Amino acid sequence: MSEWIYFFDLWGTAVFALTGALAAGHHRMDPFGVLVLAGVTAVGGGSIxxxxxxxxxxxxLQDPTYILIVLATVIATIIFNRTSPNAPWYVLPIADALGLALFTIIGTEKALSLGLSSISAVIMGVLTGVGGGIIRDVLCRQVPMVLRTEIYATASIVGGIAYCICLSTALDHFTSMCIAMLSAFGIRLAAIKWHLSLPAFDLKR
Incomplete structure (x- = not known):
């Protein structure tokens, strides 16, 4: 089981590093800026x-493989951008949705493995899923997606809850992870496609 968690964690790191690198490209940053933005996006939430x-x-810091994954992703993104046409607009939000789903479940699982309650575990999962994206958007001088009305953190919350519920049944860990990740990923994709959003808070004067 731990091998699957490690695999998903590395995959999520690469996906979020990609979103950071693409965001840096949209803001015309130099290679060092691309590396910094990809790095904080990939490991920011997990570090917090x-x-x-x-x-x-x-x-x-314990496993340098994560840094190597970020570096490899940045190099591949820069090379691909120089040799191929610009990526379609939907690549970044879809990659971000996948990273959100992956990191949400990884964070939830890590908290549960330390003996935290399901509520605390879901909170840690959401923090892991949205933390890196918040740092990325702030550095790009944008309002973080998690603070917009568009459904984002809600998808992460549903994924974390789904994982805890699946674990409370007879489902094994791997199946529970897959179901929970598909839940979060599916909700986020639906929000992107149909522009689903929560009602905005409008302070009455």
């Missing part, structure tokens, strides 16, 4: 999670 859980040094 580990700091709150007290599991230090944080994961990417």
């Amino acid at each position: 999670r580990d700091a709150l859980l007290g599991t230090t040094p944080v994961f990417w």
Whole structure:
């Protein structure tokens, strides 16, 4: 089971590094800027999670594979951009949705493995899923997606809850992870396609 979690974690790192690199490209950053934005997007949420859980040094300091994944993703993105046409507009939001789903379940699982309650685990999952994207958007001087009316954090919350519910049944860990990730990913894709959003809070004067 731990091998699957590690695989999903590395895959999520690559996906979020890709979203950071693409965002840097949209803002015409230099290669170092691309690396920084990809790095904070990929490991930002997990770093905050580990700091709150007290599991230090944080994961990417213990295992340099994560840094190598980020570096490889950045290099591949830069090379691909120079040799191929610009990526379609939907690549970034879809990649971000996949990273959100992957990291949500990874964060939830890590919190559960430390003996935290399901509520706390879901919170840690959401933080892992949205943390890197928040840092990325702030550095790009944009309002983070999690703070917009468009459904984003809600998809992460549903994924975390689905994972905890699946684990409480007879389903095994791998099946539970797949169901939960598909739940979060599907909700986020639906929000992107049909522009689903929560009602905005309008302060009455």
